[in-house]
Amino acid sequence: MTVQTIADVVFGDEITPWQPDTSLQATRSFAEAVGYSGSGRFEDHGKARAQGLPGALVPGIMGMGFLTSMIHRWAPQGKIKFIDTVFRAPVLADHDHTVTAVVTDIDEENGEVVLDLTIQNEQEETRVFGTATVHLPAAS
Amino acid sequence: MTDIDDLRSKFLDLEFDRTGFVIDAEQSAKVAKASGETRAEFTDTTDPNFEACAPILASLASGRRLPIDFPTLGGISMDGGKAVACIKPVRPGIKLTGKTHLHDIYAKSGRSGRMIFLVSRMQLYDDSGEHLATTDSRQVIRERPDK
Numbered sequence: 001m002t003v004q005t006i007a008d009v010v011f012g013d014e015i016t017p018w019q020p021d022t023s024l025q026a027t028r029s030f031a032e033a034v035g036y037s038g039s040g041r042f043e044d045h046g047k048a049r050a051q052g053l054p055g056a057l058v059p060g061i062m063g064m065g066f067l068t069s070m071i072h073r074w075a076p077q078g079k080i081k082f083i084d085t086v087f088r089a090p091v092l093a094d095h096d097h098t099v100t101a102v103v104t105d106i107d108e109e110n111g112e113v114v115l116d117l118t119i120q121n122e123q124e125e126t127r128v129f130g131t132a133t134v135h136l137p138a139a140s
Numbered sequence: 141m142t143d144i145d146d147l148r149s150k151f152l153d154l155e156f157d158r159t160g161f162v163i164d165a166e167q168s169a170k171v172a173k174a175s176g177e178t179r180a181e182f183t184d185t186t187d188p189n190f191e192a193c194a195p196i197l198a199s200l201a202s203g204r205r206l207p208i209d210f211p212t213l214g215g216i217s218m219d220g221g222k223a224v225a226c227i228k229p230v231r232p233g234i235k236l237t238g239k240t241h242l243h244d245i246y247a248k249s250g251r252s253g254r255m256i257f258l259v260s261r262m263q264l265y266d267d268s269g270e271h272l273a274t275t276d277s278r279q280v281i282r283e284r285p286d287k
Contacts, residue, residue: 018176020175021174026174027174029173030170030175032170033167033170033171033174034195036199061198061199062174062195064194064198065171065172065175065176065177065194065195066175068175068193068194069172069175069176072177072179072182073178076179080226081225082223082224082225083223083224084221084222084223084276085222085223086220086221086278087218
């Protein structure tokens, strides 16, 4: 489901959940691009475990990227004005995670929607949560 | 135990770092694609509206994490989260200046003790002084019981 204008948004609507690519290849590529690579914590399960971690991690800001990507697919004309992500627990690479969002507020006058965001692991434990404010065009 | 009110009165809202950045378009597109982004304005560097994605803005790090005279709090420090406020599109290749201050200091207590939250806010400006974006970086320190 996608929305084009603020008039398409319904309070309480859930954006279609999405399973992002958390493979080591993806986390390695991301870590290289943001300058986080080298320690192995985002690139290699063995090296990450040697540092006391449960395995290689998805960088926290990659989780933010998963959330913004999902919002952009849901609202192709939408502009994210603000996104806040709380890193509650590690997101492990090579594990399935589900990204979800729910509409919690609609300000039709200013064309703004507030979303509650979560990233959950296979055990349905919330690893990342947050909020986003998205601007959408008015209905023509 | 660390006096939070004392820290707030001494350190909040005082700029402690100013760092220059230039975001690379290819790097930003790679970050966006690795995150699953599909919109051309974030993934295609030839798109006329191409702009830096939120995660690359959140990755910009100030030269100092805390003010030079900020006390050592001990305990275990963790990355507690990030926020990005997009005011204007940030175009790769332009000179940016990030001005950083401590925006908030607060504590939360739980069964395992007290955690101190330090929120560093970086405001990003272009060469003409226009404010383009703001990023918050939330550092969490689990206080040692003897502190």
